[in-house]
Amino acid sequence: MKYTRSLSVLAGAMALSTVAGVAQERLQINLMPMPSEISFGTGSLSLASTFAVETPGTHDARLEGAIGRAVRRLDFAAGLRHAGAGVVPGTKLVVKVQSPGEAVQSLNEDETYTLEVTSTGAEIDAATDVGAMHGLETLIQLVQPSGEGYAIPAVHIHDTPRFRWRGLMVDCGRHFEPVPVLKRTLDGMAAVKLNVFHWHLTEDQGFRIESKIYPKLTEKGSDGLFYTQQDAREIVAYARDRGIRVVPEFEMPGHSTAWLVAYPEMSSGTVPDGIRREFGVSNYAVDPTRDETYAFVDKFLGEMAEIFPDTYVHIGGDESPAPDWKTNPRIVAFMKKHDLKDNEALQAYFNTRVLKTVMRLHKHMMGWDEVLTPGLPKDVVVQSWRGTASLVKGAKLGYQGVLSAPYYLDGMRPASVHYLADPLPSDADVTPEQRKLILGGEVTMWAEQLSERTIDSRIWPRTAAVAERFWSPENLRDVDDMYRRLERVSIELEGLGLTHLQSGDAGLRELARTEQIDALRTFASALEPVSFGERYKAQRTDQLTSLDRFVDAVRPDPPTKHWFEMLTKQFLANPTGDATDRAQMEAWLTRLSSTVPEVQRQMKASPRLNDAALRATQMVKLTQTGKDALNYLATGQKAPAGWKAKQLDLIAEAQKPSAIVRFTFIAALTDLVKAVSE
Amino acid sequence: MKYTRSLSVLAGAMALSTVAGVAQERLQINLMPMPSEISFGTGSLSLASTFAVETPGTHDARLEGAIGRAVRRLDFAAGLRHAGAGVVPGTKLVVKVQSPGEAVQSLNEDETYTLEVTSTGAEIDAATDVGAMHGLETLIQLVQPSGEGYAIPAVHIHDTPRFRWRGLMVDCGRHFEPVPVLKRTLDGMAAVKLNVFHWHLTEDQGFRIESKIYPKLTEKGSDGLFYTQQDAREIVAYARDRGIRVVPEFEMPGHSTAWLVAYPEMSSGTVPDGIRREFGVSNYAVDPTRDETYAFVDKFLGEMAEIFPDTYVHIGGDESPAPDWKTNPRIVAFMKKHDLKDNEALQAYFNTRVLKTVMRLHKHMMGWDEVLTPGLPKDVVVQSWRGTASLVKGAKLGYQGVLSAPYYLDGMRPASVHYLADPLPSDADVTPEQRKLILGGEVTMWAEQLSERTIDSRIWPRTAAVAERFWSPENLRDVDDMYRRLERVSIELEGLGLTHLQSGDAGLRELARTEQIDALRTFASALEPVSFGERYKAQRTDQLTSLDRFVDAVRPDPPTKHWFEMLTKQFLANPTGDATDRAQMEAWLTRLSSTVPEVQRQMKASPRLNDAALRATQMVKLTQTGKDALNYLATGQKAPAGWKAKQLDLIAEAQKPSAIVRFTFIAALTDLVKAVSE
Secondary structure, eight states: OOOOTTSOOOOOSSOOSOOOSGGGGGOOOOOSSOOSEEEEEEEEEEEOSOEEEEOOBOOOHHHHHHHHHHHHHHHHHHTOOOSBTTBOOOEEEEEEESOOOOSSOOTTOOOOEEEEEETTEEEEEESSHHHHHHHHHHHHHHOEEETTEEEEEEEEEEEOOSOSEEEEEEEOSSSOOOHHHHHHHHHHHHHTTOOEEEEEOEETTEEOBOOSSSTHHHHHHSTTOOBOHHHHHHHHHHHHTTTOEEEEEEEESSSOHHHHHHOGGGBSSOOOSSSOOSOSOOSOOBOTTOHHHHHHHHHHHHHHHHHOOOSEEEEEOOOOOOTHHHHOHHHHHHHHHTTOOSHHHHHHHHHHHHHHHHHHTTOEEEEEGGGOOTTOOTTOEEEESSOHHHHHHHHHTTOEEEEOGGGBGGGOOOHHHHHHOOSSOTTSSOOHHHHHHEEEEEEEEOOTTOOTTTHHHHHTTHHHHHHHHHHSOTTOOOHHHHHHHHHHHHHHHHHTTOOTTTHHHHHHHHHHTSSOOHHHHHHHTTEEEOOHHHHHHHHOOOTTSOOOSGGGGSOSSOHHHHHHHHHHHHHHHSTTTOHHHHHHHHHHHHHHHHTHHHHHHHHHHOTTGGGGHHHHHHHHHHHHHHHHHHHHHHHTOOOOTTHHHHHHHHHHHHHSOOTTEEETTHHHHHHHHHHSOO | OOOOTTSOOOOOSSOOSOOOSGGGGGOOOOOSSOOSEEEEEEEEEEEOSOEEEEOOBOOOHHHHHHHHHHHHHHHHHHTOOOSBTTBOOOEEEEEEESOOOOSSOOTTOOOOEEEEEETTEEEEEESSHHHHHHHHHHHHHHOEEETTEEEEEEEEEEEOOSOSEEEEEEEOSSSOOOHHHHHHHHHHHHHTTOOEEEEEOEETTEEOBOOSSSTHHHHHHSTTOOBOHHHHHHHHHHHHTTTOEEEEEEEESSSOHHHHHHOGGGBSSOOOSSSOOSOSOOSOOBOTTOHHHHHHHHHHHHHHHHHOOOSEEEEEOOOOOOTHHHHOHHHHHHHHHTTOOSHHHHHHHHHHHHHHHHHHTTOEEEEEGGGOOTTOOTTOEEEESSOHHHHHHHHHTTOEEEEOGGGBGGGOOOHHHHHHOOSSOTTSSOOHHHHHHEEEEEEEEOOTTOOTTTHHHHHTTHHHHHHHHHHSOTTOOOHHHHHHHHHHHHHHHHHTTOOTTTHHHHHHHHHHTSSOOHHHHHHHTTEEEOOHHHHHHHHOOOTTSOOOSGGGGSOSSOHHHHHHHHHHHHHHHSTTTOHHHHHHHHHHHHHHHHTHHHHHHHHHHOTTGGGGHHHHHHHHHHHHHHHHHHHHHHHTOOOOTTHHHHHHHHHHHHHSOOTTEEETTHHHHHHHHHHSOO
């Protein structure tokens, strides 16, 4: 398939059962995640007036709410007036559910739905409210221009998720995120059918949830930035209204500095002198040898269970070297007495005792890889940040698992990489029984370098691609079509209030101190943030770093990245015969280069922007290299001897760290240069 | 002064006491509102590390909060690390207040502050927390690039507002605005030193505040879109923390359809069959002849007084034709009995009785123009939507007044028009005593055609210009310099979370269904919304209209409007000798024109966008006219006979309504054409 940005493109990778009728010509399948089964009928449902909704069956008020919101979005997308006096709803929509679904949504909630659209109306059938809500999101994504107005193609969809656990973890410990940010995140999750919001609430850098029993946790451990219990209840209700579970995480025994700031008497020996500002593994740990610790945990988790009804509670459990456990005589003696040979054994002891509380609360315990220690009860779910191998190992031992390793957004990798990482490929070395233990996956958004301004552009739209991986058939792996659909979903997400497409411009205006950012915007669109690790190395970020640099105004994997790679691939397949792609590539390189004088002028006037001065110089050189390469390749001419080596040096130079951003087109450029003959 | 967008410009209009020293060269005075007195010292305060703050004097916790937020913003603006372990604050900032200020901020709150910046530190002295907060906002606006970093020029400012009442009214009745929208609005208000948030809470189209005594008001009258009492308390607290009073408005006896939907027994006869969706004056009115009405009002206002501590309560009182009062026999009899000769007299009777409750609550009543009826007690404040004449008339009769007529944002007029409208020019025909009765002014944001997506771009940045009118000396009237500073303030406001510079792009992406909006964005930047009235005429908007058109993605008075007018003025002063301005103008016109092919292509693919198709054709013609005119004028050539008439026809054609948007450059273009000789 040729990638033509401006043309309607038929659905790519999926083997669509039937694509019939005249509508086909203009048909765009913009669904994400793609449904498990889809077939097309003839014609389409023309959207000439707002929806007359019928809701037979037994459902909760939340379904009415979801329908109300969906109809508003449909009205908006199709330019329709909302229902009310003087407006007669005309487009028929039936939403039929068998039951509201579980009182507390669990892993076993039936999320299946059927959506039937004909030229006379649409009907969603689902076992539960949650399934019906998924159907509504699909319906919205199907709206498309048709003649003078809008329509939904006639379609039959039967859809059910591949994995039951499809999560997004947001770290609100290292940097706090206000409630409205989380609400719009939940809206985005619902749009792409994610169903678990994993709320990382405590960290070395901050204890973010109010405890009325232990008020010092936030008084001393949060810099005043925390969620009240009412906030948390509001988030839980907001999530439930969107078919999303909320799994809270309370880190223990490590990542607990903020806790120990409030209650130093719980420490294993060394007492922190304040909230930890540096990131990385800390040495502070709660003392696993004292009964008071377990009394505390028991009361605290009991209090939290009143707020978080989900049957899973995440206790973290990762990265707790706890050197005190080797040196504190009381702890050493305790370990000896209980025959605990090392820290790992002591942590396993800790987990086992905490598990008692978790079980008393009728909940399941979840933890990161490290909780998987010998003797761990089988009821614990292991979340793997180490990788599939670790997950499979767990399954072989009989543990349920959720994969996160390939979905770390702070790696600033492209959507395609995350997209192609399967939680459980069909050729994985597991038995069918073990396969059942792999519940799904979770995208993780760690917050070392995250602010409320940048969070959306780091989460979205990449997470939508992963959401498809968690929901859709395994064999759906067409990256080009994924990117095509991702652009549409990205705009849909923006319509829900997410700021991922806007915050960059705001940052550029702030840096340049002007609204005149046309050149700067184009320039920035060919640069992306380096990974968390690289930024850390360059900037030594900690919690006190102002996240106000050029890097904070660019986004990972901007659309031009894949676009240019795609054109490059196409062009290299037939360099002397592909004038179209060449022209597009050359025009883009010329445009990038043309921004530089204005960008340099603005950089000189703005010290913070001037961090990226070297990137401006390099932009001129790299784009020239690209244009030269295109010219040699298209004309079939040879480059002068030494040209390639010189250009590759230049590329190597541009790959060195600078301004904590990197060029998006450097891999494609390298391919172009290498393809030139000398 | 030449208007050069990209150059540092010295402060324009104000007679600065002294501008001394080397810093002057790069000095930009970006303050808005301008202080009443400012003088410059030598050098500047270099911002090399975050602030070490001292707060001698007695103050509330809110000042600590305000300082904390201000320091964060200063850190961010200057690229500094925040204070904390390992970060030693170095820049000295003393914030000294004499007292926290009034427990309930009143008209008499002393808002004066002094700000002294030297090369070694900054000091704010104020009588109250509120004054000190104003000083902090000024300090932030003074930050500017300096060499490799940032600095604040050495300066002495003594600042006090010209008017005590500097308000913004937001109509949350006709369309609801969520709490986060209001919070960011309050942040914007604080940044430009506005001090009254007038909260229009009830309307024909919705009753937006929860009453626990009369729950049906929101159950039946709000479509579920209302502020809980806790929401309202949160807003009041948020405002107080920013030195802003909250004056709630509860409309009576008219504009009360939503109230009567809930309690039809209060109506004057005709009972509404539902929330009113149409806008404009309604005939429904509460019955002023029944004791039950006053009992209701008394209980309701009593309940509201618990939430809104401000000593003013706004009862609306406008636009209540109430035909029932002329036909309902009981009301007619009542009027006869009480010698009330017409509706106006009956409304005056109503106001007088409601005033009893207001006084019982130790509050002052406020109402729109119409409340000013013979016999109105002198304690009532009249808010004038009819104009200065009405305000002056009130003052002559001894009534306090607040001017709103020239500050209606939904007229979509340019900032300059609002800016130049003075609430009380020094030559106004009033005595010094009467002058004191004019408390100030209020910008009004009516919400007939407003959504949470568009509100920010309608309020900001224009309101910042009016805020200066309310605060700064009367003789500050340099429109060019105002626009120069407005661009900076606009970006500052965006940094506070306001979306006025972003929401347009989001709308364009939504309409075009793509991220590729470079052409469309430029095209849209030369178009602005027509006034509320014109839109109403063209679209017959009501509450059910989806506000999802091209017009909703453009903003009033975009910066290129004044810029092009300015260049035109400069060019016309010396057409054959001003190559610089001509080149800029021509380049812009060419660029606008060049967007059209791509814009037309996108319009064809997007029915909602296609509404503006005629504007695209006209764009080509008008820009060509502009370029031709520039050419004739610059070369001193005559145009062929009939050219002017033809171009003016074309301009007239383009001034006709289409797509509810208008060209921003049409007045300037007309001037250019008219200047051409034939």
